[in-house]
């Protein structure tokens with residue numbers, strides 16, 4: 001249903017006049033404790049295109065710099081009666097904690113290495129629009145799975161939608177019990193990519209690494225960087241995905257990233273706005289109905 005609703009917004013976003021008044025009078029606060037380009041911009045655009053008032057708060061300009069706790073910030077913002085809070089935070093579970101303290105809807109825009117649900121939704125929409133389905137597709141998620149909230153949310157969503165998910169990466173960057181997620185696990189790229197419909201690359205998330213996980217960038221690229229040679233193991237028309245920001249020459253070869261006959265990286269960004277519009281629309285209105293019923 002969410003993906004179907006997103007499809008309507010894809011069409012709207014391609015029109016000259018992109019503005020609706022579905023959320024007119026509603027207030028959305030984007031609260032980002034971590035830097036972001038794609039996610040914060042697309043949530044802002046999504047809210048504005050639906051006619052809501054959108055406030056962007058980043059840590060650099062808020063009282064958090066002055067030592068206020070997460071909960072205090074949440075309570076302060078809550079007192080201003082927002083309808084939706086969109087939160088990104090470096091700690092896993094922070095968004096959940098915050099949602100328990102406020103009485104508006106809260107959207108997780110990425111919490112530590114835990115989850116990033118709207119990224120998984122936009123990835124699913126991109127795949128479904130390109131290949132017409134998710135059921136039965138072979139999807140390889142490759143690279144730094146251990147620190148990736150994108151991987152975790154995608155594993156949950158894509159397996160639920162009937163895809164066969166594979167995780168590919170060096171042992172040091174795979175979660176310890178990865179096989180318990182209902183996925184296949186590979187440490188060799190060509191084996192993992194064999195016959196795949198989708199190759200989803202992930203960034204090395206060095207900001208979350210405590211210690212050494214790879215011998216060197218050069219060696220990592222040699223074994224795990226996506227180049228045409230490794231891509232050759234996947235289906236001939238396999239699509240390449242990346243949530244961004246991508247590091248060329250680290251997890252993906254520059255030429256491959258720019259090969260728009262195969263790479264849908266730009267489309268992922270486009271779908272991001274549509275999916276976030278659907279999430280904001282559904283949550284703002286559902287929450288309102290719940291409040292009215294005093295739930």
Ligand code: NCD
Pocket residue numbers: 038039110116119149150202203205243244245
């Ligand atoms: C991802 C994130 O923030 O988790 N980026 C994004 O939302 N587009 C992936 C990443 O930072 O590598």
